[in-house]
Amino acid sequence: xxxxxxxxxxxxxxxxxxxxxxxxxxxxxxxxxxxxxxxxxxxxxxxxxxxxxxxxxxxxxxxxxxxxxxxxxxxxxxxxxxxxxxxxxxxxxxxxxxxxxxxxxxxxxxxxxxxxxxxxxxxxxxxxxxxxxxxxxxxxxxxxxxxxxxxxxxxxxxxxxxxxxxxxxxxxxxxxxxxxxxxxxxxxxxxxxxxxxxxxxxxxxxxxxxxxxxxxxxxxxxxxxxxxxxxxxxxxxxxxxxxxxxxxxxxxxxxxxxxxxxxxxxxxxxxxxxxxxxxxxxxxxxxxxxxxxxxxxxxxxxxxxxxxxxxxxxxxxxxxxxxxxxxxxxxxxxxxxxxxxxxxxxxxxxxxxxxxxxxxxxxxxxxxxxxxxxxxxxxxxxxxxxxxxxxxxxxxxxxxxxxxxxxxxxxxxxxxxxxxxxxxxxxxxxxxxxxxxxxxxxxxxxxxxxxxxxxxxxxxxxxxxxxxxxxxxxxxxxxxxxxxxxxxxxxxxxxxxxxxxxxxxxxxxxxxxxxxxxxxxxxxxxxxxxxxxxxxxxxxxxxxxxxxxxxxxxxxxxxxxxxxxxxxxxxxxxxxxxxxxxxxxxxxxxxxxxxxxxx
Amino acid sequence: xxxxxxxxxxxxxxxxxxxxxxxxxxxxxxxxxxxxxxxxxxxxxxxxxxxxxxxxxxxxxxxxxxxxxxxxxxxxxxxxxxxxxxxxxxxxxxxxxxxxxxxxxxxxxxxxxxxxxxxxxxxxxxx
Numbered sequence: 001x002x003x004x005x006x007x008x009x010x011x012x013x014x015x016x017x018x019x020x021x022x023x024x025x026x027x028x029x030x031x032x033x034x035x036x037x038x039x040x041x042x043x044x045x046x047x048x049x050x051x052x053x054x055x056x057x058x059x060x061x062x063x064x065x066x067x068x069x070x071x072x073x074x075x076x077x078x079x080x081x082x083x084x085x086x087x088x089x090x091x092x093x094x095x096x097x098x099x100x101x102x103x104x105x106x107x108x109x110x111x112x113x114x115x116x117x118x119x120x121x122x123x124x125x126x127x128x129x130x131x132x133x134x135x136x137x138x139x140x141x142x143x144x145x146x147x148x149x150x151x152x153x154x155x156x157x158x159x160x161x162x163x164x165x166x167x168x169x170x171x172x173x174x175x176x177x178x179x180x181x182x183x184x185x186x187x188x189x190x191x192x193x194x195x196x197x198x199x200x201x202x203x204x205x206x207x208x209x210x211x212x213x214x215x216x217x218x219x220x221x222x223x224x225x226x227x228x229x230x231x232x233x234x235x236x237x238x239x240x241x242x243x244x245x246x247x248x249x250x251x252x253x254x255x256x257x258x259x260x261x262x263x264x265x266x267x268x269x270x271x272x273x274x275x276x277x278x279x280x281x282x283x284x285x286x287x288x289x290x291x292x293x294x295x296x297x298x299x300x301x302x303x304x305x306x307x308x309x310x311x312x313x314x315x316x317x318x319x320x321x322x323x324x325x326x327x328x329x330x331x332x333x334x335x336x337x338x339x340x341x342x343x344x345x346x347x348x349x350x351x352x353x354x355x356x357x358x359x360x361x362x363x364x365x366x367x368x369x370x371x372x373x374x375x376x377x378x379x380x381x382x383x384x385x386x387x388x389x390x391x392x393x394x395x396x397x398x399x400x401x402x403x404x405x406x407x408x409x410x411x412x413x414x415x416x417x418x419x420x421x422x423x424x425x426x427x428x429x430x431x432x433x434x435x436x437x438x439x440x441x442x443x444x445x446x447x448x449x450x451x452x453x454x455x456x457x458x459x460x461x462x463x464x465x466x467x468x469x470x471x472x473x474x475x476x477x478x479x480x481x482x483x484x485x486x487x488x489x490x491x492x493x494x495x496x497x498x499x500x501x502x503x504x505x506x507x508x509x510x511x512x513x514x515x516x517x518x519x520x521x522x523x524x525x526x527x528x529x530x531x532x533x534x535x536x537x538x539x540x541x542x543x544x545x546x547x548x549x550x551x552x553x554x555x556x557x558x559x560x561x562x563x564x565x566x567x568x569x570x571x572x573x574x575x576x577x578x579x580x581x582x583x584x585x586x587x588x589x590x591x592x593x594x595x596x597x598x599x
Numbered sequence: 600x601x602x603x604x605x606x607x608x609x610x611x612x613x614x615x616x617x618x619x620x621x622x623x624x625x626x627x628x629x630x631x632x633x634x635x636x637x638x639x640x641x642x643x644x645x646x647x648x649x650x651x652x653x654x655x656x657x658x659x660x661x662x663x664x665x666x667x668x669x670x671x672x673x674x675x676x677x678x679x680x681x682x683x684x685x686x687x688x689x690x691x692x693x694x695x696x697x698x699x700x701x702x703x704x705x706x707x708x709x710x711x712x713x714x715x716x717x718x719x720x721x722x723x724x725x726x
Contacts, residue, residue: 365691368689368690368691369689372687372688372689373657373687375686375688376657376685376686376687376688379686379706379707379708380613380616380686380707382708383616383686383707383708384613384615384616384619386708386711387615387616387619387620387623387711387712388615388619390711390712390713391619391622391623391712394711394712394713396622396623396626396712419708419709422708423708426688
């Protein structure tokens with residue numbers, strides 16, 4: 001229970017994190033556009049399919065109508081044949097041939113294989129058929145099959161082969177002996193109508209694949225068509241029939257359609273596992289196309305139901321523009337998804353960066369303000385001391401006695417150091433947070449150095465040091481932050497004064513070469529051990545020596561000096577020998593500190 | 600001296616410092632007015648226009664920058680000189696003070712009484 005709870009909580013936090021992520025809004029937009037694109041693509045595909053089927057239906061209807069017309073024209077011939085038998089008791093082979101010649105079937109109906117007449121005969125009539133054959137002028141009749149003996153037969157008595165040159169076809173095949181034919185014949189007989197058989201496979205000696213087709217039967221009952229089923233079964237005399245090979249028949253029908261655009265397959269219904277009656281030669285290849293559309297139709301004719309499967313090739317049925325629409329939707333969807341997502345992401349990232357930068361700036365400013373406030377608070381009381389001591393010392397309150405003067409001066413100096421310390425710590429804090437910006441100005445270094453020495457003259461005199469200044473006669477101008485550089489040099493000089501025993505000597509030199517200005521402050525003080533050099537420029541570090549207990553300091557002076565010089569791209573080096581003295585050298589490169597040339 | 604010395608307005612909230620500056624400038628025969636915040640300073644400026652204002656920045660009620668904004672120094676008192684005399688060294692505020700018409704900024708902690716007199720004298724001497 002507890003585990004489930006904590007799991008749910010973790011899950012919730014994960015969800016929250018995802019929602020707050022910078023990637024979430026663009027990802028959401030991307031997902032929405034992609035979903036939209038998929039729906040658009042589906043709609044475009046469906047619309048294309050609809051267009052294809054609409055266009056295909058026009059062809060399909062034309063095809064099926066042409067098939068209906070064709071079959072119905074053959075039925076007319078069969079019905080005409082039945083009329084021939086009705087009008088004459090004794091139709092001869094010649095009469096039959098004359099009848100078909102009148103229709104010019106060879107010329108006008110070339111798609112039928114054969115047209116003929118099968119006569120219904122009892123077993124006794126079959127046994128005594130010879131006189132009949134002679135009366136009707138029939139020569140090459142041979143009943144087949146003969147075994148086993150049957151009650152009723154329906155052998156072909158007349159036959160005209162339309163699609164071949166054979167003039168004397170073999171007669172006598174009993175059509176009742178074959179179940180598919182007989183089923184259709186009996187259906188035609190019982191309903192007094194023309195009926196088409198199911199799929200037939202014809203005998204053919206000259207092709208390896210036997211031709212497929214069907215027969216069409218129209219019943220003949222004698223002069224009148226009986227009205228009752230019993231009478232029809234009783235009175236049936238024979239059948240006019242036509243034989244079709246589908247390969248020939250449909251070849252004619254499909255001449256009206258674009259076979260590259262439409263393929264079809266016809267299967268008679270009701271015969272499980274039956275092979276197709278016909279399959280157009282493009283059907284299989286169109287079905288395999290990725291964008292093929294399908295349409296299933298039924299065709300009813302003469303007692304048969306044919307299932308016709310159509311395969312529609314879109315590129316043969318609709319325009320190029322219509323075809324490209326689904327692809328276009330995908331292309332523009334993906335294109336705009338990438339574009340919009342990228343733009344949103346860039347905008348968001350820019351905004352986030354701007355906000356972060358703004359916050360950082362606010363934090364920096366608050367830090368600066370805090371530092372300034374803190375140093376203000378520390379300085380103010382010390383300033384009060386300075387003013388009042390100053391007034392007494394500078395005679396504002398009347399003359400100062402000889403005994404009082406040094407005491408007041410010590411107090412004044414001490415107050416000065418306090419203010420100095422506050423200032424140094426403030427600057428150190430600013431350097432540490434990288435917030436010192438140099439206010440460079442054209443500065444004469446020679447003058448600056450003299451000024452610094454002059455300022456500290458009181459301390460030098462009180463410690464009775466001999467001071468030597470070796471500077472060039474000509475001014476050296478650099479573009480530096482005078483205040484900051486002064487602080488650095490002051491620190492070094494003040495250290496030299498402080499850490500040199502009384503009556504020592506301090507030498508200050510300044511030299512300029514092609515690339516640098518060097519300021520060296522050399523003393524004869526306590527010196528620094530080599531091992532202590534690394535600690536020298538660290539903040540709040542004061543090296544213990546014989547003077548350090550009598551000398552006050554915050555331990556930030558050298559740290560500050562080093563960084564202030566570094567801000568000017570310069571460096572401070574040190575040479576020292578304990579007991580002999582120390583020499584600090586500030587090296588300032590001319591290059592980045594060169595004043596702008598006056599015009 | 601035949602001519603009366605110029606009037607100086609000291610604006611300083613720290614009583615001890617305010618009094619110290621009064622004494623220092625008074626000894627030098629300047630006519631001294633005092634105010635302990637910007638609000639009071641505004642009244643004093645309107646009552647008696649000084650030749651020079653020693654202006655602290657951080658003060659209660661109305662600070663130095665706000666005082667400069669209200670007094671519209673550049674428009675309404677073009678002759679008045681202003682020295683920012685403060686221990687507050689926020690560069691942003693110093694820059695703003697210069698924009699509002701102050702002509703010098705001095706960190707109070709560095710100026711001894713004599714140096715203060717020197718600065719005042721220099722500023723008034725300049726035209």
